[in-house]
Amino acid sequence: MPQPPPLTLRAWLLHATRLLREAGVPSPEADARALVLHTLGLGASALLTRGGEVVPEAEGERLxxxxxxxxxxxxxxxxxxxxxxGGVRLRTDARALVPRPETEWLLHLALEALRPVPAPRVLDVGTGTGGLALGVAAARPDATVTATDLSPGALTLARENAALNGLAVTLVEGSLLAGLPGPFNLIVSNPPYLPEGDRAGADPEVRHDPDLALYAGADGLEVARPLAAQARAALAPGGVLLLELDPRNAAPFASELRADGWRAEVLPDLAGRERFVRARLPS
Ligand code: GLN
Incomplete structure (x- = not known):
């Protein structure tokens, strides 16, 4: 990028917005604003009070x-x-999936499922940044929360995020529920759930997420299936299995679970897409 001449804060904002728009970034104005303020260490009010100030050259270069x-x-x-x-701060980098807004609704459903359960035991499978586990731990100090991930990098990131929030969760490296005895009152997971075929058309940003966190075989259910099978033996009586899935897969997977003897229902995300499955075993 050619080095721009010294610009005021306001001019930087316009310049950055234009560059991001030209690059096809979906929300150029909001992203420019967030990056300019973050990089210069300024609060939002600076755009009003200091918009006419020239940004020093070294800071301009960083920006x-x-x-x-x-x-x-x-x-x-x-x-x-x-x-x-989800009520916590999460460090995000290439070690794990960027936390998605729709998954905040999964956290909401998790907390709803836990409301009647005193001192619940909770398992988050494939925790990534640690968001679901930490969101539960923050909202329910009486809960005992365990989280697993196959990826050592993700688990390190989740550990950093637990420390960042001063929350205690047990982090276990491993595949699905391997070695975890339960019983758990809630098993929650945002597993990889995209069909492999989606890889070619993925947004450029999604290519920075680990493939391990995204893709689950030809139909996108090759992680959810063994996860549900293992959850069966690890749920406490009355326990709930709560999954985020691709909207193309939630209803078909709920049918599969019902055929296996679960009571399973599909729940929409905030955009009305069928994205979550809530399942219980008959008592
Ligand atoms: N919702 C994510 C996406 O569409 C997929 C996340 C996942 O596979 N768990 O990029």
Whole structure:
């Protein structure tokens, strides 16, 4: 990127917005604003009170680098380094899936399922950044929360995020429920659930998420199936299995679970897409 002349804060914002728009970034204005403020260490009010001030050259260079990376479609969350999600702060980088807003609704459903259960035992399978496990731990100090992940990098990130929030969760490296005896009152998971065929058409930002967190075989259910099978033996009586799935798969997977003897229902996300499955074993 050619080095721009010294610009005011307001001019930087316009310049960054234009570069991001030209790069096809879906929300150029919001991203430019977030990156300019974050990189310069400013609060939102600075745009009103200091918009006419010239940004010093060294800071302008840093800003140019960050904007260039976003224009190359590095996820905003990786550049900001941290997100507010589900009532906790989560460091985000290439070690795990960027926490999605729809998964906050999965956390909501998890907390709803736990409401009648005192001192619940909760398992988050494939925790990634740790978001679901930490969201539960933050909202339910009486819960005992365990979280697993196959990826050592993700587990390290989840451990950093537990420390960042001062929350205690047990983190276990392993495949699905391997070695975890239960019984759990709730098993919650946002597993990889995209069909392999989606890989070719993935958004540029999604290519920065680990494939391990995204794709689950030809039909996208090759992780959810063994997960449900293992959950069967690990749920406490009355326990709930709660999964996020691709909207193409939630209803078919609920049918599969019912055929296996579960009581299973499909729940919509906030955009009305059938994205979640809530299942119980008959008592
Ligand atoms: N919702 C994510 C996406 O569409 C997929 C996350 C997942 O597979 N768990 O990119």
């Amino acid at each position: 140019a680098g960050v904007i260039e990376r976003r224009a190359a479609r590095v996820p905003l969350q990786h550049l900001l380094g941290e997100v507010e999600w």
